[in-house]
Amino acid sequence: MVVPRRNELVLESVRRLLRMGATPNLLNLLQKQHPADLAQVFAALNERDCHAVFNVLVERNGKLAVEALSELGAEKGSALLADRPAEEIARLVQEIPSDDAAGLIDNLPDELSAVVLDLIRPKPGGGVSELLDYDEQTAGRLMNPNVFALPEDLTAGESITAIQTARDVEMVFYLYVVDQRRHLVGVTSLRRLLLVAPDTPLKRIMTSDVYSARVDTDQEEVARQVASYNLLAIPVVDQENKLVGVITVDDVIDILKDEATEDVFRLAGVSAEDGVLSAPFDSLRRRLPWLVVNLFTAFVAAWVVSLFANTIGQVVALAFLMPVVAGMGGNAATQTLAVVVRGIALGELTWSNARQALFKEGLVGLGNGLVLGLVAMLGAWLLANDWALGAILGLAMIINMFIAATAGTLIPLGLRAAKVDPALASSVFITTLTDVFGFLSFLGLATLFLRFLHTAPAG
């Protein structure tokens, strides 16, 4: 995706006006933007400018400023709020839907967050503080508690009147129907209400099969349901099936985006909180542990190579070519891993067809190995002028490509069985395997067939 040219222009103007200190013009420009566009501007500014722009905007148009924060995401948004007085934060967050407010408050420093919560607790109706009682990443935390519901004993006409007088409702394209104790019993639509005679009982025109999520449903499962069944919103019920909130499709889109980023990042060994504009030290702190683990495994591979010091001392050309075997195994494994991890994420790969997938990837690995082994054989001959060396390289390549393919399938499946995110830990295991087995097969074969190789240092 490419950022629209328009937002880049706005960004440049914001920077220029800020530098010139032209606050009235800056305010004028900011107030014309959609909150989502403002969020993009905030995301692209450096920290100091970002605070400056936010401070200018929040004094004049608190609602727009805090809406932009909520579009920016809870973590970054609350960082901009954190240096304001608790009273002001409490006032500001009440301008946005409680689910968004809960996210911002939850990410404030603990003490400040408690004070703000105390200040807004008395607010009647679906409160922010109740949402924070639910676990993170559950439907309960994500939902908007201001859900509009119709009692089941109304008629179509009475329902329309109820809608006309309802206030502060996020959306009314699905009309949920509840019984006297607020149990969710059905769903209908405004259009359907208009199509029947006003005295038709609601019960007659509602659908009683309603997809719903429970407060403790994981947000990914919620996203999956909304996406598969093409819903615009999903009602959230508590343990007793009482309607307590609603999650709209725009929140689901945010979840899906975050999940996608998480998959890409985890496969690359990056924390989901990392980003292109994070503070350098934060990125460093988040990336180093992963690299240290990799360094350790790299030394395991180095130790494997050291076992063959004698062979390498006699045929130096082995040193040129051994990274080819290991590296190509790594590349092929990465391909398999991406396909398998994404297959698991999209629900295409399950236990029941795992054997079929393994067989297929194994075949592809062998096929890759045969073709690449042959090409590598030629390459080795060109580089080292040694046919036997080429044959050994080709054979090692076939072995390592097959290992890469099967490990690339089995490791993520195994991690999933152990309830670890397959995207998270697979790549470090697999690189180690392809390195170790790449070196082992190539140098092992070379040691075995040493008498056929040119033992004078080649090159």
Add this chain to the structure above:
Amino acid sequence: MVVPRRNELVLESVRRLLRMGATPNLLNLLQKQHPADLAQVFAALNERDCHAVFNVLVERNGKLAVEALSELGAEKGSALLADRPAEEIARLVQEIPSDDAAGLIDNLPDELSAVVLDLIRPKPGGGVSELLDYDEQTAGRLMNPNVFALPEDLTAGESITAIQTARDVEMVFYLYVVDQRRHLVGVTSLRRLLLVAPDTPLKRIMTSDVYSARVDTDQEEVARQVASYNLLAIPVVDQENKLVGVITVDDVIDILKDEATEDVFRLAGVSAEDGVLSAPFDSLRRRLPWLVVNLFTAFVAAWVVSLFANTIGQVVALAFLMPVVAGMGGNAATQTLAVVVRGIALGELTWSNARQALFKEGLVGLGNGLVLGLVAMLGAWLLANDWALGAILGLAMIINMFIAATAGTLIPLGLRAAKVDPALASSVFITTLTDVFGFLSFLGLATLFLRFLHTAPAG
């Protein structure tokens, strides 16, 4: 995301009933499923079973069968349709919205597709064949041409009557308003119609700022707009701003999912069409070219190493440790690449803050290099008992980590400037760079300081 247990159970039952030849029970089970769940079943079955199940279902409940195909995705869906007679295909695809039908027809073999199109062309109203006139991946191809619009000179009461008598409309939560020549002039909602007196002119209660997409807008840009502005649907207009269709948020979710898969796959060097259950030969054909390119670059790196044959011959421990430098550079570059590519995709990284990002990643690279260089130094000393070798390894590591970080930022930005998808080609460039510079810096330094190293083969 994890596939719900329920669908796994359905899948197992489908397999069992199919094996037993219990067609009536199978039909019974299939007909109880949502099309999206059926699509998951189809996706998880092998090709033969999938055809068998589809054939059973399509005879009894063609609509459900073809709805499931459209959930399955155009490519896989049309493969299941392709062995049926053109007349039947034409009849079946008219059961689903034209945008979905267009996708299925477009993916049929060319001849069959033409026959089917001829058969359905006479259908009045927003036709399938018109959609196929638009380029792939544009709003025009994606939209549903059956869009409901209100003429601007109606009153609120007349509008409600129009809605009550409208038929075959995908959704009415946004009501688009058009002038006499069908130019898009505004938007309102059913709820707003109900809140005003019946004789209020529509013009008074509509919003005239409508986000819209043009038929030739790229689908990613459409998805971005719908996602950023939290829309449930976006109207599509032609070059003259005439309303010609609508794209709903469920289609946007599909685009976002596909984009995420594409990003993961491209970073790993896999084609977007590949999948965990593709035919082995198709996967092979799609993955080999990428691996051949990588093999070529691996030989470039091998050639660089061969330049130092003499040094390696004297200090074999260099052969153990050189993959550590190259591999760690590759790992660090992958981290940077994931963050930068995703930053570009999400619009957080633009030209205006590229310098800031480069500076930050460079700092992280140096920091990583210093810490890992120090650890590697210790490791080298443990493995080869040579302090000078450790120092050279550490230094080479710092150099290569810095190169990895800067290349990991600059290459995707450069590719984007050249209008190539940064996710697609970055990793092959970067692995080559980190390999070549890893070997070059390590072996170069070793050659330079050869007199300080233990020149008896260590190990």
